[in-house]
Amino acid sequence: MRFFRIALVVLALMAVMAAPMQAQGKSATVSWPQEPDTLSPLYTSMTFAGYTYQLYLSGAWAFDADLTPFPVLVSEIPSVDNGGINADGTVFTLKLKEGLTWSDGDALDSADFLFTYEMIMAEGNAVGSRTPYDRFVSIEAPDATTVVITFAEPYAPWLSLFGAVLPEHVLRPVFEAEGSIDTADFNRNPTVSSGPYVFETWEVGSFMRFQANPAYVLGQPKIDTLVVTFIPDEVAYVAALINGDSDLGTFVAFSDVPALEEAGLTVEVIPSGYNEGWYLNTSAERAHPAMTDVNVRKAIAMAFDRDDFNATLNYGATFTPHSFWENTPYANPDIDPYPFDPAMAAQLLDEAGWVDSNGDGTRDKDGVELVLRFVTNTRGIRVDLQAIAQQQLAAVGIGTELINFPSDQFFAGYAEGGPISTGQYDIAELSTAPATFPDPNTVRFLCSEIPSDENPVGANDNYYCDPELDALFEQQSSTTDLAERIAIFHQIDQKMFDAAIWIGIWHDADVWITGSDLQNVALNGVTPFWDVQNWDVAS
Amino acid sequence: MARYVIRRLLQAIPLLLIVSFVLFALMQATGDPLATMGGRQPTRAADRERLARQLGLDQPIHVQYVYWLIGNDWVVVDAETGRTGTRRGILRGDFGVSYATRQPVLEMIGGRVPDTLLLTLTAEVLILTVSLGIGIFSAVRKYSFFDQAFTSISFVLYSVPVFIMAYTLIYAFSIGLRRAGLPYFPTSGIFDPAIGRTFEQVVWHMVLPVLTLSLISIAAYSRYIRSTMLEVISSDYIRTARSKGITERRTLFVHAFKNASLPLITLIGLDLPFLLGGAVVTETIFAWPGMGYLFINSLQRSDYPVLMGILMLIAVGVVISQLIVDLLYTVLDPRIRYS
Numbered sequence: 001m002r003f004f005r006i007a008l009v010v011l012a013l014m015a016v017m018a019a020p021m022q023a024q025g026k027s028a029t030v031s032w033p034q035e036p037d038t039l040s041p042l043y044t045s046m047t048f049a050g051y052t053y054q055l056y057l058s059g060a061w062a063f064d065a066d067l068t069p070f071p072v073l074v075s076e077i078p079s080v081d082n083g084g085i086n087a088d089g090t091v092f093t094l095k096l097k098e099g100l101t102w103s104d105g106d107a108l109d110s111a112d113f114l115f116t117y118e119m120i121m122a123e124g125n126a127v128g129s130r131t132p133y134d135r136f137v138s139i140e141a142p143d144a145t146t147v148v149i150t151f152a153e154p155y156a157p158w159l160s161l162f163g164a165v166l167p168e169h170v171l172r173p174v175f176e177a178e179g180s181i182d183t184a185d186f187n188r189n190p191t192v193s194s195g196p197y198v199f200e201t202w203e204v205g206s207f208m209r210f211q212a213n214p215a216y217v218l219g220q221p222k223i224d225t226l227v228v229t230f231i232p233d234e235v236a237y238v239a240a241l242i243n244g245d246s247d248l249g250t251f252v253a254f255s256d257v258p259a260l261e262e263a264g265l266t267v268e269v270i271p272s273g274y275n276e277g278w279y280l281n282t283s284a285e286r287a288h289p290a291m292t293d294v295n296v297r298k299a300i301a302m303a304f305d306r307d308d309f310n311a312t313l314n315y316g317a318t319f320t321p322h323s324f325w326e327n328t329p330y331a332n333p334d335i336d337p338y339p340f341d342p343a344m345a346a347q348l349l350d351e352a353g354w355v356d357s358n359g360d361g362t363r364d365k366d367g368v369e370l371v372l373r374f375v376t377n378t379r380g381i382r383v384d385l386q387a388i389a390q391q392q393l394a395a396v397g398i399g400t401e402l403i404n405f406p407s408d409q410f411f412a413g414y415a416e417g418g419p420i421s422t423g424q425y426d427i428a429e430l431s432t433a434p435a436t437f438p439d440p441n442t443v444r445f446l447c448s449e450i451p452s453d454e455n456p457v458g459a460n461d462n463y464y465c466d467p468e469l470d471a472l473f474e475q476q477s478s479t480t481d482l483a484e485r486i487a488i489f490h491q492i493d494q495k496m497f498d499a500a501i502w503i504g505i506w507h508d509a510d511v512w513i514t515g516s517d518l519q520n521v522a523l524n525g526v527t528p529f530w531d532v533q534n535w536d537v538a539s
Numbered sequence: 540m541a542r543y544v545i546r547r548l549l550q551a552i553p554l555l556l557i558v559s560f561v562l563f564a565l566m567q568a569t570g571d572p573l574a575t576m577g578g579r580q581p582t583r584a585a586d587r588e589r590l591a592r593q594l595g596l597d598q599p600i601h602v603q604y605v606y607w608l609i610g611n612d613w614v615v616v617d618a619e620t621g622r623t624g625t626r627r628g629i630l631r632g633d634f635g636v637s638y639a640t641r642q643p644v645l646e647m648i649g650g651r652v653p654d655t656l657l658l659t660l661t662a663e664v665l666i667l668t669v670s671l672g673i674g675i676f677s678a679v680r681k682y683s684f685f686d687q688a689f690t691s692i693s694f695v696l697y698s699v700p701v702f703i704m705a706y707t708l709i710y711a712f713s714i715g716l717r718r719a720g721l722p723y724f725p726t727s728g729i730f731d732p733a734i735g736r737t738f739e740q741v742v743w744h745m746v747l748p749v750l751t752l753s754l755i756s757i758a759a760y761s762r763y764i765r766s767t768m769l770e771v772i773s774s775d776y777i778r779t780a781r782s783k784g785i786t787e788r789r790t791l792f793v794h795a796f797k798n799a800s801l802p803l804i805t806l807i808g809l810d811l812p813f814l815l816g817g818a819v820v821t822e823t824i825f826a827w828p829g830m831g832y833l834f835i836n837s838l839q840r841s842d843y844p845v846l847m848g849i850l851m852l853i854a855v856g857v858v859i860s861q862l863i864v865d866l867l868y869t870v871l872d873p874r875i876r877y878s
Binding site: 206232 | 579725
């Protein structure tokens, strides 16, 4: 008995850790399936870290529900008409609002913009990405409310600049003392805010809590306390939403949508720029010899019933995209996706010279069997798709070898021998978006980005090179007129479609779940929090 | 005895060095920590090349290992400025910095250990308490209805994978109870953020994860205890004890159980280091902020410094727990002596 008593006392001592605390005023809970790795915008590529730091850090501008930019720290969105962009699109002038302050009362001004740039480019800081700041020729602050950025060449994706601005008065002393802000306490425990909320606490592995910022430039949020919880397991995540323990969640599988709707929750599918697609390797050296033939690539697209897959395994919650820029103005509306047409696929393969000469059920040519390496990661829906696609491709005589990698191996770089980067595949399935969405710019299909031993940092995993396509990409990246840029993208889209180098599988929009208590919620594909100050709760 | 303990600890040093090198080498095969940096897309190649240089990942594996072991504050890492490294190495108490969170590894692990121990020790106490009761009772009432019923139940429980057990409990005691309009158990976290970390909250949140961890192990442990107790209570010395008129309670709990507990101590000794390592599946499903949850997160990000820190902690735990078990043998069995 003594053992049991001691055990109970030990347990009681271990459980009693902190004093009770009761939330004041209106409160809402948002749940993520991943815990943010940091609250600094400099050190993460994680979607949920990106969402969360926007609660306490503001940027120059943000995007509304239609992905139209609106001013936050700037007084107006720069344009040629208002003098914010010079005639050739190389100089951008940001005019800040007067009287901006951090939550501690310190002035937020152009010096903070310059400091943010300095931190991104500092060699002592191992930041996640320097793009596009490494293209700056200069950045200057003629006065406290003006920032002037100069590029060497016209830079169309300028709206990706300054999504968050760092507080110089807090971080400068850290940088000067340590030569780096990599491990600054501010990254996990920010002490000042320019966003709608002020950070309060981060219970590692459990939740973060934010309190409304009365000094927020767009107005004090109606909800006083916002809690962000982390629930990594899909079943527990859905259970928390159904039980009402979470008011807002996302990234649930399409297969969970019926159960969530049945529980009376609001389900919204919000485009985030991502599309699940097949990258087809066109390299003469690294891919199967058939993959250099455009008719074979088109046959692959026609041999798999993508619409049926989306109607069944994706529960009709999404659809087959025809464009890398699906659901944006940059997608060419005149393109019809390749239909599911096994007869046409077989005809194209015949015309390309791939026939089943030895009667083994798989086509061949010059003694080479048409067996393709179909790679992806270990995500369940992708593994299911591989199995179905294997059967359907086999029906037209295309054999496949299914290969699955853990994500960190699948996405590994050229130097690390990653299967996509090194071109050790014929079909690769993954979900991608333009890196600076909602801007459409991408370097994925440029000839100069083909990886090699001499260019291990290349991003063109298709190993596809078309100088005409290159010229169009170059043209769009220096075109600041929106209508003109859209027209160029329609040409790009048509050329990519004709070359059949990327086959859309499903439009990988984000599924957002909102509980009935949460009101006035408007989301977009960049961040759920662009309008969080207007959210409210029913009770 | 003291010389024996010192000798065992000295023997552990080369063993841990070998383990650390093998683990470090294996880490390189698990993936690229810069592949996505936690994002949904591959890291831009130019950024990956720069980050590899800044984080020292462009160095050969043996150099990375040496830096991890003894630091790089004696090496010039930037020829232009003459700047030396800042790492002191694990032998000088610097476990490095996480690639993902940029936090000191020791700080990350230290923050998770209490919550992991809270969960795993509670489960272990429950497992031992319940399985001892069931095991001894089953042995004493061999082939009774209770014995046969629990034999059947234990086979079923032991066959259930831990994640199925967790999901079943979630559906039954969270979603199911809520649908029935009854108070329901929470499925994630360690306490309700709106209420705070109170004793009641922690206990309430522990119910489902502790049950998940315990039910399967109770089934296994109780069968083990039953069989060792059966073997002991049929021994001659137990018959002698009974014939001398010693009470049944004293015979069972003092004479029989002491000897039956020797193999049990071995079993518990093997469990001990993994109590520290956390319950990977259970912690992840119930979002319990412990070492198992941290391990999975770090594995997904190929965050070598954190993974190495956790694995070395477990390796040290194995060495120490085995030493403790060996010493406990001498307490329980006077015939065992170390010199």
